[in-house]
């Protein structure tokens with residue numbers, strides 16, 4: 001299986017268009033140790049020809065143009081696309097709005113939880129994806145599903161499972177208490193398996209807490225892509241960027257006794273890669289103490305174009 005990080009940043013990307021925090025200013029100015037990043041998405045393929053998107057970010061058009069395997073192929077017809085399916089992990093703007101880039105009448109299968117498919121159905125702009133070409137399929141939680149495009153099987157099996165999280169920001173309902181109306185299926189993780197070889201990896205780009213069921217599931221895995229939104233729970237507040245903690249945004253932070261670095265320490269995961277990294281995160285500076293701390297604990301900081309084969 002070939003896995004490519006198309007976008008390693010969280011919502012807003014890096015730099016974020018309206019942000020003048022020190023990270024965004026440094027990457028904008030070309031400071032050494034900083035690399036620009038697009039918004040959250042991976043691509044996976046069994047054979048290097050047919051591809052599956054894991055989330056569809058607003059930067060998808062750039063990501064496709066930066067990844068020749070994903071654009072129209074010279075061996076295909078006048079118009080063609082190697083992207084046969086897209087799997088969505090939640091209804092966040094940075095994970096679904098890229099679908100609108102795929103409106104030019106190519107066959108596509110879109111997979112999501114019942115909750116996420118409902119969001120698509122309720123937002124009529126997604127009807128630009130012509131239903132004669134684009135099918136929407138429910139990904140039932142806990143049921144391994146063999147992915148297919150609109151025509152052929154793709155050799156990849158996906159199992160979606162609920163992870164602690166929060167409903168998308170634009171769907172929050174303050175009248176529904178401290179969790180803003182979050183229900184199971186609002187945020188899911190994916191186990192992605194090569195149907196033929198049985199090799200698998202996990203993709204968990206949004207996660208509020210590494211609770212016991214999730215820890216058990218990830219234990220001993222060969223490869224996990226995990227939520228790297230913030231380094232410190234108070235980082236957005238300390239930088240004067242926002243009044244929200246990471247917890248309030250539905251994201252576990254990297255550092256501290258309750259952070260993901262500590263939580264993964266005993267899980268025996270062979271390869272750990274942070275994705276969905278917010279522009280405020282100090283690990284984006286290659287020379288920072290935070291970067292050294294994450295790398296010393298065995299983590300890779302994901303970057304756009306990173307390719308892993310399993």
Ligand SMILES: [Zn+2]
Nearest residue numbers: 019021024279
């Ligand atoms: Zn910034």
